[in-house]
Amino acid sequence: MIDPHLAGRLGFHHRMPVKAPLPPGRHALGLFEERDAVLVVPTSIEPRRPTPLVVLFHGGGGSAEKILPMLERHAEARGFLLLAPQSQYPTWDIVIAGNGPDRMRLDTALTEVSSRFLLDPGHLAFAGHSDGGSYALSLGLTNGDLVTHVIVSSAGFMSVQMQAGAPKVFISHGVRDEQIPIDRSARVHAARLREAGYDVTAVEYDGPHAYRPAVAAMAVDFFLVDNDPG
Numbered sequence: 001m002i003d004p005h006l007a008g009r010l011g012f013h014h015r016m017p018v019k020a021p022l023p024p025g026r027h028a029l030g031l032f033e034e035r036d037a038v039l040v041v042p043t044s045i046e047p048r049r050p051t052p053l054v055v056l057f058h059g060g061g062g063s064a065e066k067i068l069p070m071l072e073r074h075a076e077a078r079g080f081l082l083l084a085p086q087s088q089y090p091t092w093d094i095v096i097a098g099n100g101p102d103r104m105r106l107d108t109a110l111t112e113v114s115s116r117f118l119l120d121p122g123h124l125a126f127a128g129h130s131d132g133g134s135y136a137l138s139l140g141l142t143n144g145d146l147v148t149h150v151i152v153s154s155a156g157f158m159s160v161q162m163q164a165g166a167p168k169v170f171i172s173h174g175v176r177d178e179q180i181p182i183d184r185s186a187r188v189h190a191a192r193l194r195e196a197g198y199d200v201t202a203v204e205y206d207g208p209h210a211y212r213p214a215v216a217a218m219a220v221d222f223f224l225v226d227n228d229p230g
Helices: 064-070 072-078 101-114 131-142 186-195 213-224
Strands: 025-028 038-041 051-057 081-084 119-129 149-153 168-174 200-205
Touching: 038 064, 038 072, 051 064, 051 101, 051 131, 051 213, 064 072, 064 081, 064 119, 072 081, 072 213, 081 101, 101 131, 119 131, 119 213, 131 149, 149 213, 168 186, 168 213, 186 200, 200 213
Parallel strands: 051 081, 051 119, 119 149, 149 168, 168 200
Antiparallel strands: 025 038, 038 081
C-alpha cells in the first residue's frame, strides 16, 4: 500500500489554539531558517472565533513576497487569514520529483497557525498561481476532507494519487497564455473534474500567463459566499 504522505496526504488536523495570537500584519512564522512561511493577519479578526484561512502557493521561482499581493488586500478587507508557505527549492517538490519536504513544511506551518488562531473548518482554501496553482489543485483534491475550496490560477497540471472529500474548485486561466496554453490545461482540468462530480467554477479571461486582479476578487467571493454576515 502506498504511503499516504508520499501521495500528498497531510497530517494536519484542526485543534484548539494553545499559543497567543499574532497581532495584525505580515509575520514570518520562524519555522525555517530559509524560505520561512509568512502569515498575514488582518486587523478585523477575533482570534478565538472561527476564522477562514487561505493557503496561497507561489509560482515557480517565486516567493511569498511575490505572491501575497494576489490576495493580501482581500484578506484585510474580508477578514481571513492568509498563509504563504515557500517551497524549499525554486519550485514545489511535486513539480520536481513528488511529495516530500514541502508537504512536511506545509504541515508544520498549518499546525503553527492553528496553534494561534481558531480556524473555520468550513472555510479552508488552497490557492495558487502557475506551479502554485498546480500544487494547490493537486494537494487540495488529495486532502479534500480538510480543504473546502481550491482556487487555481493558470495551473499546468494536477497530480492526484488519492482523492478525499469534495472541495469546490475555482479555475481561472488567460486565453492568451503562451506558457501554459489553456486548451491543454484549464479546459481539460475543468472537464475532468466535472466528470468526476466536483463542483467547478471556470473563468476564462483575455490575458497572458498572469493572474487578473478582478478574477482574484471573484475567487474570494467564491470562497466566502456563505461566510459574509447579512
